[in-house]
Amino acid sequence: MEVRVEKLEKRFGRVAALAGVTHTFPKGALTAVVGPSGCGKTTLLRVLAGFVRPDQGRVWMDGRDVTDFPPQARDCALVFQNYALWPHMTVFDNVAFGLRLRRLPSHEVRDRVREALALVELDRVPGIESRRPRELSGGQQQRVALARAIAVRPRLLLLDEPLSNLDAKVRHRVRVEIRALQRRTGITTVYVTHDQEEALSIADVLVVMEGGRVVQAGRPEDVYARPRDPFVAEFLGSTNVLPGTVAEGGRIQPRERGRLLFRAEDVALLPAGSPPPAGAVWTPGEVVDCLFLGAVYRAYVRVGDTMVMADGREPVRPGQVLLAVPKSRVMDFSGDEAGADLIESAAAGEDRRTRTRTRT
Amino acid sequence: MSLATEAHRWERWAWVLATLPAVAVLGVAFGLPLLQSLVASFVREGRVTLENYAIVARLYGRDVLYTLGVAGAGVTLTFGAGIHLAGYLRLRAWPWVEFLLKVPLFVPFVVTGHAMRVFLQPSGTLALALSAVGLVPSGARLGIGEGWLGLVLALTWKHLALVVLLLVGAFRGVDDSYLEAAQGFGAGILRQIWAVLVPMSATSLALATVLTLTSMLASFSIPLLMSRGSGPQMLMVDLYYRFGQHGDFGxxxxxGVVSYVMASGAVYAYLRSVAR
Amino acid sequence: MSVAGRSLLAVTLRAALGTLVLVVILGPLLSLVVWSLAERWHWPAPFPQQLGLKYWLRMLQGDPLRALTRGVTIATITTVLALVAALPVSYLAARRRLPAGAAVLTLFVLPQAFPQLPVFASATVLFYRWNLAGTVPGVVLIHLVGGLVYAVWTLTAAFRAVGPELEEAALNLGASATRTFFRIALPLALPGVAASAILVFLHSLDEFNGTLLVGAPYVTTLPVYMYTASLGYELQIASVTALILMAPGVVLLLLLERFLRAEYLAFFGHL
Structure with missing residues (x-):
């Protein structure tokens, strides 16, 4: 189901949790909403579920205005951050709860509970149906919560930081499974997380929020490659912020005014004194340390007062180097008004524009 | 507008309606009588007057002071013992003593009154027990059960349990590291209690004091059972006889209004707890 | 002082303190036990001349039995009514959905804060006007004042302990607020509801001030019966009654001490 929110505003006391959010969640897609804590992403999710009534703005589901609908009347299912499994009910009763409310005959309830448990791959755990939530591992609880939500075949699935209580290994596995499940069922899904890597990897559409607003929305690849403002650029990936501007010949001039943003994986380190590569911006620097991160080595390069991260396949010795970044990979927001302008236009509901602000 | 939305609205009203019986009962059996007693205190023979208060001042002035004195002595004794007991129990675990001190919590006030009457009166079981072990001559009468001292002891016995319970709870909330730091400077048990535990639990201590004082000022069944019928009386006993025997509601x-004023500290404390 | 001397002093002081607590707390209660068993005790003998169960057996018939059964009946009615009436109030209060919440909750603490006796005396005047004085409904009504206060506060604490997201999960799947209450909130708060019921029952069983004013002389419960016996110097009867009155509470303390949370225990202090 296509979900559209228009100019949503919500204040809690003096804090504006939502400061004018307009966005359309496309039908059948998995939309990940990402942002730092307090950006309003959970409030947005609770508005969609009907637990929070917005001060201003409307919520539309398939063209119907559901803003004043109570939670019961919305065809959506929410998976809670702490799962919210009912401790006094068995796994079966937890999953069957929504089905029984719909007055399905008991054999159909049983079939659909089994089907839901199979979808989250819990059907192979012996005796799972009669166990209580506290007897299950964190990963299993997560799956039961997911099964309980999809068993009612909702037209909108809402996930609130569903993986944040799992340890890293389980988290990666369940993430893949959620994505596969969403593909298979085609349920329109909104997935809220603070973890940018999780959001980038799982989403069809990525929505970045900050300060109660949507700052950018689009395909994850596009948002990552062409962030529309410094906040998005810094929030996604390992981003360096170097004060300065680019002079003739690509040399970086340290200055107080301008800021050059580029990602650690786009930095090349050349021996000191090498000729600067064509089509790159460059500056001399000093490698002070190099850490092994597993997949890559990360060198820390001192440029003026700033420490720049540079990722590479090979370790780098400390000493003088020439630091170079392809011009096309530099995200330049030195015209700060442009960035401010963008945030405002996003708030005004024009966040679906794909105009790129990257200058080369 | 969907059907579910309508049902939802009705349901919310039904829930609000369901709270009305409880509110009504308290209104009828407590709120209304409270207001009526305030009004009645200013009415005598159908006229608005301060005469009731004049009678209180004339006949019961001494008893007001007596009530304040007994409650003051009771609070002093209760907290003098309670702070040290609770402090000791916080520093040196002693489960059976802690359990024992909780027992009076479950002994109703009226039972306490009777037990203390039997125990403390001049020819009571305490006097007999002391004579049995030879501490007083056989047939001796003890004076403590009559009058203010016996009352103070009885009130202390009943209230000590709650005070110890509240204070041990508050003292357990003080982190061990503060006590260990004090111990590091050579502080003994008494100094740890008075220099660390008491100042760090000041709020709980103040609350417990207010509650105990009010409860003692308003105590009724214990003094009713222990009083001799002559000499000064606690205020609530006066009120009971004035109402029950003289039928003088004014x-x-x-x-009653005098006792409300005395209890204003507790009213304030409770209202603050609601505001939180 | 030597270390050994110090520790010897500490041990002695500790033993003395323990003995003192034992004597002070148990002394009055033991004297009740002795009196309840004393069939004949002429002063100034330090011990009763004859011990027996005569007065205990007398409790099983006539007036004391009537007072006991009447008290238990009143306590049962009070407990059921108080819990049923308090459930919606405490549930809405715990979820901060009570209209005029602060004012309503204030009404539910005032009986704790104000001296009871003058208010109950005033209630007696009203009850006479309404033909409720000296009747069981009148006594139940006066017991409900304290009972509702205990029930509302313990139940509010119990419902607060149930995570709101557990209820949101049910609402989200389509359950109505009422069904959510009965299927999720109430089952999870059940231990608190049980504690609350015990508390209200004991309060009603032991209530004296209101019963004396409103009920006397037609409705006599055990505390009033004990009071009359004690004033009439029927010390054995009064002592047996006193022990019966305190027994449920002390048994409860013995059985449930570790399960009773401090805030519940604190309520008992006001019984």
Whole structure:
């Protein structure tokens, strides 16, 4: 189901949790909403579920205005951050709860509970149906919560930081499974997380929020490659912020005014004194340390007062180097008004524009 | 507008309606009588007057002071013992003593009154027990059960349990590291209690004091059972006789209003707890 | 002082303190036990001349039995009514959905804060006007004042302990607020509801001030019966009654001490 929110505003006391959010969640897609804590992403999710009534703005589901609908009347299912499994009910009763409310005959309830448990791959755990939530591992609880939500075949699935209580290994596995499940069922899904890597990897559409607003929305690849403002650029990936501007010949001039943003994986380190590569911006620097991160080595390069991260396949010795970044990979927001302008236009509901602000 | 939305609205009203019986009962059996007693204290023979208060001042002035004195002595004794006991229990675990001290919590006030009457009166079981072990001559009468001292002891016995319970709870909330730091400077048990535990639990201590003082000022069944019928009386006993035997609701209400004023500290404390 | 001397002093002081607590707390209660068993005890003998169960057996018939059964009946009615009436109030209060919440909750603490006797005396005047004085409904009504206060506060604490997201999960799947209450909130708060019921029952069983004013002389419960016996110097009867009155509470303390949370225990202090 296509979900559209228009100019949503919500204040809690003096804090504006939502400061004018307009966005359309496309039908059948998995939309990940990402942002730092307090950006309003959970409030947005609770508005969609009907637990929070917005001060201003409307919520539309398939063209119907559901803003004043109570939670019961919305065809959506929410998976809670702490799962919210009912401790006094068995796994079966937890999953069957929504089905029984719909007055399905008991054999159909049983079939659909089994089907839901199979979808989250819990059907192979012996005796799972009669166990209580506290007897299950964190990963299993997560799956039961997911099964309980999809068993009612909702037209909108809402996930609130569903993986944040799992340890890293389980988290990666369940993430893949959620994505596969969403593909298979085609349920329109909104997935809220603070973890940018999780959001980038799982989403069809990525929505970045900050300060109660949507700052950018689009395909994850596009948002990552062409962030529309410094906040998005810094929030996604390992981003360096170097004060300065680019002079003739690509040399970086340290200055107080301008800021050059580029990602650690786009930095090349050349021996000191090498000729600067064509089509790159460059500056001399000093490698002070190099850490092994597993997949890559990360060198820390001192440029003026700033420490720049540079990722590479090979370790780098400390000493003088020439630091170079392809011009096309530099995200330049030195015209700060442009960035401010963008945030405002996003708030005004024009966040679906794909105009790129990257200058080369 | 969907059907579910309508049902939802009706349901919310039904829930609000369901709270009305409880509110009504308290209104009828407590709120209304409270207001009525305030009004009645200013009415005598159908006229608005301060005469009820004049009678209170004339007949019961001494008893007001007596009530304040007994409650003051009771609070002093209760906290003098309670702070040290609770402090000791916080520093040196002693489960059976802690359990024992909780027992009076479950002994109703009226039972306490009777037990203390039997125990403390001049020819009571305490006097007999002391004579059995030879501490007093056989047939001796003990004076403590009559009058203010016996009352103070009885009130202390009943209230000590709650005070110890509240204070041990508050003292357990003080982190061990503060006590260990004090111990590091050579502080003994007494100094740890007075220099660390008491100042760090000041709020709980103040609350417990207010509650105990009010409860003692308003105590009724214990003094009713222990009083001799002559000499000064606690205010609530006066009120009961004024109301029950003289049928004088006006003066009884004025005595009640005096007790409300005495309890204002507790009212304030409770209202603050609701505001939180 | 030597270390050994110090520790010897500490041990002695500790033993003395323990003995003192034992004597002070148990002394009055033991004297009740002795009196309840004393069939004949002429002063100034330090011990009763004859011990027996005569007065205990007398409790099983006539007036004391009537007072006991009447008290238990009143306590049962009070407990059921108080819990049923308090459930919606405490549930809405715990979820901060009570209209005029602060004012309503204030009404539910005032009986704790104000001296009871003058208010109950005033209630007696009203009850006479309404033909409720000296009747069981009148006594139940006066017991409900304290009972509702205990029930509302313990139940509010119990419902607060149930995570709101557990209820949101049910609402989200389509359950109505009422069904959510009965299927999720109430089952999870059940231990608190049980504690609350015990508390209200004991309060009603032991209530004296209101019963004496409103009920006397037609409705006599055990505390009033004990009071009359004690004033009439029927010390054995009064002592047996006193022990019966305190027994449920002390048994409860013995059985449930570790399960009773401090805030519940604190309520008992006001019984």
């Amino acid at each position: 003066v009884a209400s004025a005595l």
